Amino acid sequence: KDTYSVTLLPGDGIGPEITAATKVALEALTTKCGFTIELKEALIGGAAIDEKNDPFPQESLDQCLGSDSVLLACIGGYKWDNNPRELRPESGLLKMRKEMGLFANLRPAKVLPQLIDASTLKREVVEGVDVMVVRELTGDVYFGTPKGIDVIDGQRVGYNNMIYSESEIDRIARVAGDVASKRGGKLCSVDKANVLDVSQLWRDVVTQVITDDFKDVELSHMYVDNAAMQLIRWPKQFDTIVCGNIFGDILSDEASMLVGSLGMLPSASIGESGPGVFEPCHGSAPDIAGEDKANPLAMILSAAMMLKYDLDRPAEAQMLEDAVEAVLDQGIRTPDIKQEGDGCKLVGCKEMGQAVADVV
Amino acid sequence: KDTYSVTLLPGDGIGPEITAATKVALEALTTKCGFTIELKEALIGGAAIDEKNDPFPQESLDQCLGSDSVLLACIGGYKWDNNPRELRPESGLLKMRKEMGLFANLRPAKVLPQLIDASTLKREVVEGVDVMVVRELTGDVYFGTPKGIDVIDGQRVGYNNMIYSESEIDRIARVAGDVASKRGGKLCSVDKANVLDVSQLWRDVVTQVITDDFKDVELSHMYVDNAAMQLIRWPKQFDTIVCGNIFGDILSDEASMLVGSLGMLPSASIGESGPGVFEPCHGSAPDIAGEDKANPLAMILSAAMMLKYDLDRPAEAQMLEDAVEAVLDQGIRTPDIKQEGDGCKLVGCKEMGQAVADVV
Ligand SMILES: CC(C)[C@H](C(=O)O)[C@@H](O)C(=O)O
Ligand SMILES: CC(C)[C@H](C(=O)O)[C@@H](O)C(=O)O
Numbered sequence: 001k002d003t004y005s006v007t008l009l010p011g012d013g014i015g016p017e018i019t020a021a022t023k024v025a026l027e028a029l030t031t032k033c034g035f036t037i038e039l040k041e042a043l044i045g046g047a048a049i050d051e052k053n054d055p056f057p058q059e060s061l062d063q064c065l066g067s068d069s070v071l072l073a074c075i076g077g078y079k080w081d082n083n084p085r086e087l088r089p090e091s092g093l094l095k096m097r098k099e100m101g102l103f104a105n106l107r108p109a110k111v112l113p114q115l116i117d118a119s120t121l122k123r124e125v126v127e128g129v130d131v132m133v134v135r136e137l138t139g140d141v142y143f144g145t146p147k148g149i150d151v152i153d154g155q156r157v158g159y160n161n162m163i164y165s166e167s168e169i170d171r172i173a174r175v176a177g178d179v180a181s182k183r184g185g186k187l188c189s190v191d192k193a194n195v196l197d198v199s200q201l202w203r204d205v206v207t208q209v210i211t212d213d214f215k216d217v218e219l220s221h222m223y224v225d226n227a228a229m230q231l232i233r234w235p236k237q238f239d240t241i242v243c244g245n246i247f248g249d250i251l252s253d254e255a256s257m258l259v260g261s262l263g264m265l266p267s268a269s270i271g272e273s274g275p276g277v278f279e280p281c282h283g284s285a286p287d288i289a290g291e292d293k294a295n296p297l298a299m300i301l302s303a304a305m306m307l308k309y310d311l312d313r314p315a316e317a318q319m320l321e322d323a324v325e326a327v328l329d330q331g332i333r334t335p336d337i338k339q340e341g342d343g344c345k346l347v348g349c350k351e352m353g354q355a356v357a358d359v360v
Numbered sequence: 361k362d363t364y365s366v367t368l369l370p371g372d373g374i375g376p377e378i379t380a381a382t383k384v385a386l387e388a389l390t391t392k393c394g395f396t397i398e399l400k401e402a403l404i405g406g407a408a409i410d411e412k413n414d415p416f417p418q419e420s421l422d423q424c425l426g427s428d429s430v431l432l433a434c435i436g437g438y439k440w441d442n443n444p445r446e447l448r449p450e451s452g453l454l455k456m457r458k459e460m461g462l463f464a465n466l467r468p469a470k471v472l473p474q475l476i477d478a479s480t481l482k483r484e485v486v487e488g489v490d491v492m493v494v495r496e497l498t499g500d501v502y503f504g505t506p507k508g509i510d511v512i513d514g515q516r517v518g519y520n521n522m523i524y525s526e527s528e529i530d531r532i533a534r535v536a537g538d539v540a541s542k543r544g545g546k547l548c549s550v551d552k553a554n555v556l557d558v559s560q561l562w563r564d565v566v567t568q569v570i571t572d573d574f575k576d577v578e579l580s581h582m583y584v585d586n587a588a589m590q591l592i593r594w595p596k597q598f599d600t601i602v603c604g605n606i607f608g609d610i611l612s613d614e615a616s617m618l619v620g621s622l623g624m625l626p627s628a629s630i631g632e633s634g635p636g637v638f639e640p641c642h643g644s645a646p647d648i649a650g651e652d653k654a655n656p657l658a659m660i661l662s663a664a665m666m667l668k669y670d671l672d673r674p675a676e677a678q679m680l681e682d683a684v685e686a687v688l689d690q691g692i693r694t695p696d697i698k699q700e701g702d703g704c705k706l707v708g709c710k711e712m713g714q715a716v717a718d719v720v
Contacts, residue, residue: 229614
C-alpha cells in the first residue's frame, strides 16, 4: 500500500499552527520516500462547538472511522470553559475515544540528551530516562455508571463509578505486555489494590495475563501513591508502566515533566482494530495561539508514532524521529525549549516545521 | 491543663524504634517545660493482627478515643502482604480514620535548607518550597459503596464508588480555608471537574465555602493531572492544596518527594472534635527494622504537630521543631539523610532521638 488516508483534526488554540508545520514535515517525508498521505481535515473541540454545537460531530467520527489513521493537534480554550460539560471541548475527546474504541493510550517519556537541562530534575536523575506509560483509555471512573449529582436526604451527592471488567483489563494488559516485550522487558502495573476492589481485580487479571502469555516480561506491581513518588525519586527504575484511566492520566502527565518540555511529547491512542488517534500531550495553549511561537515537534513525533503503529511504516517513522533529533542537534529551538545562554537559535513554529522538512 | 494522656501506637517494622526515640525527645521537652504527657501504648497494624487477629481492635479504638491525642509510628510489612484485605495492616489504618472521624489529613512538605541537596529536583526549584496538602480522609472511592467484585454476564467486574456529599466537601473546605488563611493565604483546590460529576460538586462547594466564609483566601482550581505536573515544574507556586482522598493520597506523596527524604515528613489527621492522630508519612521499612538505622525525626515532628493541633501547646511545638533544626545544623544525620561528602556525622535512630532531647 502506498496511499494512505489520514484525518487531520487541528482543533483549537495553537492547533492549526502546529498542524500546518506538521503537514510540511510529513509532505517532505512522503515525497522523499515515495508514498502518499491524503490529509483531510475535520472538526473537533471548540472549533466544532462553534460551528456544529457538538464537540465531536457525527460527520467527524464517520470521517475518522473511514480513514487509515487520525492525527489530532489539541483542543480547548477559555472561551468554552464555562459551557455545560457536554458542550465542552474535552467531551469531544472523550466521545472520540469511546466511539472509536481507543482503549490503549501509549505515552512515551524519553529524555533527549539535547534537552536534558529543560528538566527541573537533576541531570543524573533524568539522564537516559525512557519510560512508556500504557494507560487504559475507555474505562474506569471516566466512563463508569451510575454517575451523577443527586439530592439525597436534602443534600447534593456527587458520584462516579470506578469500574473495570475482566475483559477490559485483559486487553490493556496484552497491549502493555506486547509493548514491554518490545522495549526493556519490564512491566510495572500500578494500582491501589490495598484499598480498592477494582484494583484487586486489576492486579489479579494483569498478573494472570502476563504470567501466562508474556513469559519474557518481568512484572511488578506498585501502589499509585508510591509510583507518584518513585517517578521523581528514581525514574530510571521504570521501563513500561501500565495503569487504569485516571491513575494513567495523573502518572503520564507527571512522567512527562521528567522530560521538562511538554512540547516534545507525542502519544498514541489505539484500539483493537481500525484507525488510531495520534496527538501531542500538550494542550492548546490559547495564550500563545496565532503568534507562531508554538512547538510543533510533539505533533511531528505523534505523526511518527502514526507511521509506526497505524501505517506500518516503521522505517519512515524512524526517519522522522531522526530528523527531529537532527534539528535539535543543529541547535534550533522554539521558545518553550530554549534555555538562557544555550547558544541556540530561536525560531517560530513555522520555521521549526520547515527545519524538520529540510533534514528529513 | 498540664497533664495530657496520649495513646502511642508503635505499629510495625521500624515503628517501635522511632517510637522509643520520640519518647526520649518528648520527655526532655515536657520536663523542661513543666507539663506531663502520659503515654500509653496500644496495638495497631501487623502487631495487632498477630496478637488479636484484628488490625485495629476495639480496645485500641476505645483507648484512642479516651485520650487527648494519638501518636502513631507506622504499620505494615511483607509478613501480612498476602492476607485477605480485612486482615491487612492498612485496613486497621482505614478503620481508625473512619471510626475516629479523622476527615482531614494535613501533610506539610517543607524543604529544609540543611537537606536541600537530598531532593532529586534542582536546588533553585525546591529552595524555599513550603506546601501544605490538605487531604480529605474518610470519603471518596476509599469508603464509597456500592463496591465489590461481582460476576456479571460471565465475567468478573470490580468497582468502587467515588462519592462525596456536600457536607463532606463543606467541612474539608473549611479546614483548608482555615489552614490557608493561617499560612500564605492561597488555596488551590484540585479535582477532575472536566470529567467527573463528583469533582464538579467538589468544585462548586469549595468555591462557595471559600468565597462566602474565607474572604482573605485566594482560591484557584487545578485539574489533578496538571497538579501532578505543576508540583514538579514549579512547586513554589503552591501554598495550600486541598483535594479528595485518592487525589490527596497521590499528590501528597508526590509533594513529599520535593523534600527528598520521607524520613523528615510528619502528618496530622484530625476530626471535628476528639483526638487526632499524628504520624510520619513514611512506611514501616521492614528491611531495616531493628537495626537502629531509622530516622525518628518525622515522628518527632509529628509529635510537634500533636502539641500544636491537639494539646494546644504551639510554643512547645515550635521548641521541638527548632530542636530538630538545631540537630540538623549540628550536622547530625541518620543514613537516609546523609549525603556522600557532606561532612556530617552519621548516627543511629537512638542517638538521633537523644540529640534532639539534648537541645530541646
Ligand atoms: C482533557 C481531559 C479530558 C484528558 C483526560 O483526562 O483524559 C486529558 O487530560 C488527557 O490526558 O488526554
Ligand atoms: C496504607 C494506605 C491505605 C494509606 C492510604 O492510601 O491512605 C497510605 O498510603 C497513606 O497515605 O496513609
